[in-house]
Amino acid sequence: MDTEASAQPGDLAAGEFAPWLGALRRALQGDGDSDVPCGTCTACCTSAQFVHITPEDHAARAHIPRELLFPAPQRPPGHLVMGFDERGHCPMLIDGGCSIYEHRPRTCRTYDCRVFAATGIDPMEPAKALIAQRVRRWQFEFPTPEDAVAWAAVRAAAAYVRERREGSTTEQAVLAIELHDVFLGADPDPADIERAVERRRGDSGSA
Secondary structure (H helix, E strand, O other), X not given: OOOOOOOOOOXXXXXXXXXXXXXXXXHHOOOOOOOOOOOOOOHHHOOOOOEEEOOOOHHHHHHOOHHHEEEOOOOOOOOEEEOOOOOOOOOOEEOOEEOOHHHOOHXXXXXXXXXXXXXXXXXXXXHHHHHHHHHOOEEEEOOOHHHHHHHHHHHHHHHHHHHHOOOOHHXXXXXXXXXXXXXXXXXXXXXXXXXXXXXXXXXXXXX
8 A cells, every 4th residue: 555645536535544553453452442434335244254252242142143153263162153144144234234233242343344454464365355345445544654654564564464374364464453563663573573473362362
């Protein structure tokens, strides 16, 4: 993404980069929800994505039929996933809208497809074609040096994560956001990077 690129017809305003980054990180840390200008887009709900349901998602568990939930692979007991139907649609998507929106799980509350535009990581999975189309339209603004510095750090973190090729493209993009602080310096210490990766794994509750 060119930080100097001007808006083109069909572009979507993603907001100023540094404030968006701060808000997303707070959401990922449990401080509020992501505020995504989705409009009528339901790409993330129709892209054959498994939805992680944490033990703390009490409201979501109460509103999702039990037969739709399964133990989450490589997660501790109590973590579940909700699958998708034969069309790749979330079963809670009814008549073009989320039927449990006020009770949706944390995964949905923090999902923000702008993370792909920010990191340059392409959601290459065939089922995510609609998400990829949306991502290509997002355009961030970089009005201050802080925006440009944050963007460069996120892109450096994304290059590191892509090289490791761990997890799905969504997991890679989120990890790049969470690691970007380590890349704010000109020459990040590899040991600091590895410590940050291990800390993030511990926070995620992975087995």
